[in-house]
Each structure stands twice: as structure tokens, then as C-alpha cells.
Amino acid sequence: MEWMKQLSRAIDYIENNLTGDISYEEAAQIACCSTYYFQRMFSYVAGIPLSDYIRRRRMTIAAFELQAGEAKVMDIGVKYGYVTPTSFNRAFQAVHGVAPTVARREGTKLNAYPRISFSIQVTGGERMRYRIETKDPIRIVGVKVALQEEQEQNFKIVPEFWDATLKSNVIAEICQLTNQTPHGILGVSVYQNPEKIDYYIAAATDKTVPEKLAEYEIPAATWVIFEGDGHFQESVQTIFKRFLTEWLPFSGYEYAELPDIEVYPAGNPKIKIGHSEVWIAVKKAKQYKETEGGESNAGY
Numbered sequence: 001m002e003w004m005k006q007l008s009r010a011i012d013y014i015e016n017n018l019t020g021d022i023s024y025e026e027a028a029q030i031a032c033c034s035t036y037y038f039q040r041m042f043s044y045v046a047g048i049p050l051s052d053y054i055r056r057r058r059m060t061i062a063a064f065e066l067q068a069g070e071a072k073v074m075d076i077g078v079k080y081g082y083v084t085p086t087s088f089n090r091a092f093q094a095v096h097g098v099a100p101t102v103a104r105r106e107g108t109k110l111n112a113y114p115r116i117s118f119s120i121q122v123t124g125g126e127r128m129r130y131r132i133e134t135k136d137p138i139r140i141v142g143v144k145v146a147l148q149e150e151q152e153q154n155f156k157i158v159p160e161f162w163d164a165t166l167k168s169n170v171i172a173e174i175c176q177l178t179n180q181t182p183h184g185i186l187g188v189s190v191y192q193n194p195e196k197i198d199y200y201i202a203a204a205t206d207k208t209v210p211e212k213l214a215e216y217e218i219p220a221a222t223w224v225i226f227e228g229d230g231h232f233q234e235s236v237q238t239i240f241k242r243f244l245t246e247w248l249p250f251s252g253y254e255y256a257e258l259p260d261i262e263v264y265p266a267g268n269p270k271i272k273i274g275h276s277e278v279w280i281a282v283k284k285a286k287q288y289k290e291t292e293g294g295e296s297n298a299g300y
Helices: 002-016 024-030 035-046 050-068 073-079 085-096 151-166 170-177 232-251 286-290
Strands: 130-135 138-146 185-193 196-204 214-218 221-231 253-255 260-264 273-284
Touching: 002 024, 002 035, 002 050, 002 232, 024 035, 035 050, 035 151, 035 185, 035 232, 050 073, 050 085, 050 151, 073 085, 138 151, 138 170, 138 185, 151 170, 151 196, 170 185, 170 196, 185 214, 196 214, 221 232, 232 253, 232 260, 232 273
Parallel strands: none
Antiparallel strands: 130 221, 138 196, 138 214, 185 196, 185 260, 221 273, 253 273, 260 273
């Protein structure tokens, strides 16, 4: 459960700096992961991008202060990082649906977004189908698109990339390449550094790379592999959230921060509902490594 404590400490940092500069890098350091993976994990657990959360929290508190009526509207805007009336008005309306000046009128309906907190979810015993496998490096070949370190943009980039790829002839070529595990059409997020983040639609293969396609080798790793059924996008998001909040805290593993692999059927890649898998690289948690060969102190 250590990672969840680290994530909570990162939220403490954010909440303590809502009226100042919030460094994603510092928040990620507190959470003991890269900036990219911190934002990625946050969005899956919270259900919204980190930037949206910060905006909602700032505008929630700004609304309370506006209703108190003790400060000028623009002074409150500047307090929460908006240097012009237009930018503050835009941000406030995006959260509340009304202008800051209207928020002071009695009877105005506003939206309040409380501070988020992270905890282990008790779900009543709903099963999670999974297996753990150790694999040699996995070579993928396909097409790729550049991602942003801030996740908000990626929620637009990836679906648009899938739509464009599925409408092109390249998807059939990728299907024909599949001859290695994991079998199927793969969606792979590859983070190398803040300037080099790519998302691949690809196949695991040992075949020669066709012209205009790209390849990448995923390092050898231990994988926890979850199965899902239903609409692919919803199923994958649910798996990641349950992995982080239900499986990981008690598993004795840590998130390895390697490429995540989404596996979809290769038969008809245009179908968006069915059976899928999510491969997530993990490593033994530090406290479990220290007790290997002796009695575990896991507490269960």
C-alpha cells in the first residue's frame, strides 16, 4: 500500500499549493515516479486528468471566496493563477457554468469539487481475472504517434489515432505481422523521456519491418495480465483503475513503469466490443525483496 500513501502525499502537496505554482515534477517526485506515470496513474484512479482536478479545486475555493464577498473578483483570479480577467472568467465558467461576477448573486447554482482522497476499494468480491508471466523482450512493429507529457492532450490524441489507423490499409498489414506473444493488435504506450513519448498500434512479431512502419523492443519483464470483456476503451480504463486501487496494494509488487500493452483481437480490428487483455509490467516490492528466502512481513 506504500504507493497509495505516496500518491496521497502528492495530493497533499497539490492542495497546499492551490494558490501558488504547482510543479508536476515535484508532485511526481513525492509519488516516487516519473511525471508522465504520475499523471497517467492519477487519471486512471481519479477518472479525470490532473490538470482538470487542479482547475476544479481552484475554482471551487474561488467560488467560496467570491460568495464571501470580501475581495475583488480579479484579486481572487490572480490569487489562483489567472493574470487576466478573460482567463479567470473562462476557467470559472468551465467549472461552474457562470461568470465569476454572477457567482456573487444569491441563489446562483455552483459546483463544488471536494479534495480527492485515495483508499483501498472494497468491491464486494468482484473477481479480477489475471495471470503473471515473465517474458523475454517483446519486439513490436507498427505505426506510432507522439504523445504529450500532460495527459489531458493524450485523451484526444489516442482515440483519433485509432480512428485514423482503422480507416487505413495499414491495419491489415499489422494484423498479418502478428506471430509472437501477445497475439493480437496491440496498443502500447512507450515513455522514454519527457521529449520522447509514443503510442504504438502494432503487432508482436519477429518478421522484417515493412517500409514506413516503426519498431520498438519492450524490455524483458514480469507481467501481470488482466482479462476484460465489453467495450474496449471502458474495459481497459476499468482494468487500470482496479489494478492500481485493488490489486497492486496487496500483491507484493510495484508498478515497473515500463510500456503498458493493450491487446485486442486481430480478426476484425474495427470491432470495439469483445475480449481484451491488459499487460502491465511489475516488479517485486522492496519489502518483499528484503524478505525473500525468509519469513515474509507482508502482513497477510
